[in-house]
Amino acid sequence: MKGVGVVPTRRELALIDHPEPVLAGDYQIKVKTLEVGVCGTDREICTFAYGRPPAGDEYLLLGHECLGEVVETGAKVSGLKAGDLVVPSVRRPCPEPTCRPCREGRQDFCRTWDFTERGINQRHGFMTEYFVEEQSYLTPVPASLRELAVMAEPLTIAEKGMTQAWQVQKRLTWEHPNTDGLGRGHGLNAVVLGAGPIGLLGAMKLRLEGFKVFVYSRSPKPNFKADIAESIGAKYISSKEVTPEQLAQKVGNIDLVYEAVGEGHVSFDLMRVLGINGIYIFTGIPAEKGPIPVFADNLMRNITLKNQAIVGTVNASPDSFAEAIHDLGEFQKRWPNAVKALITGRHTIDAHRELLTGRATGIKNVIRFG
């Protein structure tokens, strides 16, 4: 069957003829790929800065944001049958018996860093016609989310980020969680840094939680990302027109920052205006560029004097995947047009080279299989 992969030793992106997988265990499921999202990580792997084929293979099949349809189930699979839609997760546990997070199904917190990742790190990805996966790594998707569920994986980053944020903010014991039905974030201000797919999905999640949301991104208005942000009730502000200090003046206390720009300099510059008792959530994975100047003393003073917390979020537990599917359903109810508009292109496999190595365009581009 056909797949899209990289051959790092030859620095090549190629269409690959990959053997069709077969079930090899009672809890396994064979899935027909329907859609695969293209993201910055995939594009980075195509520069050969990142990504590693499985042991013994020359190539790595790409793709970690996927929606598929069950075609065959192992003897002991229950609750999923042919025709059901599923989304696979990315990380797989390390083999170390003493790695407690991995042993408890929380490889997103793996302590040995010997975890693997489908489509990224030592495991083939989903940019191919079929794949086989253990049931425990698949999340069921209702048929009503057929057109959106390819975005579940990037949304899990926000789901896990918010779960962690609320755990950390439990320290603010006087804040009363969600008693009025307006959301735990009601009365709090969030700034989303960046208006790509991670940023806009994060903004939707924050709006759902009741936050007042400000999307802070480069391009001045009008632009279609700003339109999407404003259609979900967020305010869009261009960093070309408004400095972080001016932003903080407009917002008031910045209770939460959701970084979705993947760029160190901009991210630490915004950290200077994080508010009192605020939390800063990092999602980006920038390529290393050497030292960059930051206002280290100012940051450090603020972190101490303002009780600030900084957390990173890499996806994700099965719970985060289930929450992402649930919340995509909520987004669909509240903002059907905005959430649909995040997918700016659906392409055939023939477009893979342009999507992976050409100029980045739109918001979320998807390759359709089948």
Ligand code: BGC
């Ligand atoms: C994926 C994560 C992965 C990370 C780094 C991201 O694009 O969403 O699952 O861990 O890349 O490899």
Ligand code: ZN
């Ligand atoms: Zn990704």
